[in-house]
Amino acid sequence: MASNNSQNSTPQSIDDVLNLLSLWAGNFHRNTTKAFADLRPKDYIRLVIIIGAYCLLRPYLMKLGAKLQARGYEREDRAAQEEAEKTRLNGNDLRGTRIALPGIESDDEEDEDEAEASSWGRKAKLRQRKMIRKKLEEQEERLRSMQEEESDQDIADLLED
Template sequence: MASPTPSPSIPELLTTWKGNFARNTSAAFDKLRLQDYIRLVVIIGAYALLRPYIIKLGGKLQAQQHERDAADNGAEIHPNDLRGKIEIPGLGDSDEEEDEEDTQPGQWGRNARVRQRKFIRDALAKEEARLAEEQEVESDKDIEEFLIG
């Protein structure tokens, strides 16, 4: 069985790649005819002239796509506008579930669900109170700014 050839070191690889690049690029330009040079100049010139227009066209198309996406998502509605309008499942205002006892068989985990609903209801109430307090502080700052200034 033949032994595998050792892999060249990184400096050897870089030297080889540099030699290949220099040899291939010089050979590519040595073989070009006048017609090939003219074709190359025309292609580069057309790209340079048309590139700004292509970029503008792409920008317009992208803006139209963003407008369509924004119209589809209904992004005009602020999340705070939905507060209190959407019913969160299991968070009814009545405490009927908490008052009832486990009289029916097969109600496994019922107490845990009730405790979780109470916890969520309390957390939402605390968060709403905090947001209301922050809003009052902001309005007080605005008023104070006008009174002092």
């Protein structure tokens, strides 16, 4: 019986759907005609004033909304630009500092647990990190020597003149 009752609450056929739509159409027609049939002249005037005010003020409200939205977008853009300016690095920021590269920033790989050291591929990762550090140090040394040679050459050129 309970399953029969739950089946009755959902439409089972096209006739049930058509009956439901007919009921909705009847309710809509009755409610709209009843709403306007009982209006007094004062109510009609009030309705005309409300609709007219909406039609007149709508364009201005849309413009106001667009301005507020544009202001919000500008504020977000400025905040994003300020954040980008804070995080932007220039050459002077990088001089004399060491940049941490992912995967090679820890100096104490040898101090870690023996269990981790015996895990598969751990030793290869450590060798790779050491090789990358060595190559970076060689590159930094080469850049330093090139800068010293250039500065020495500039001084020599100035002294010759």
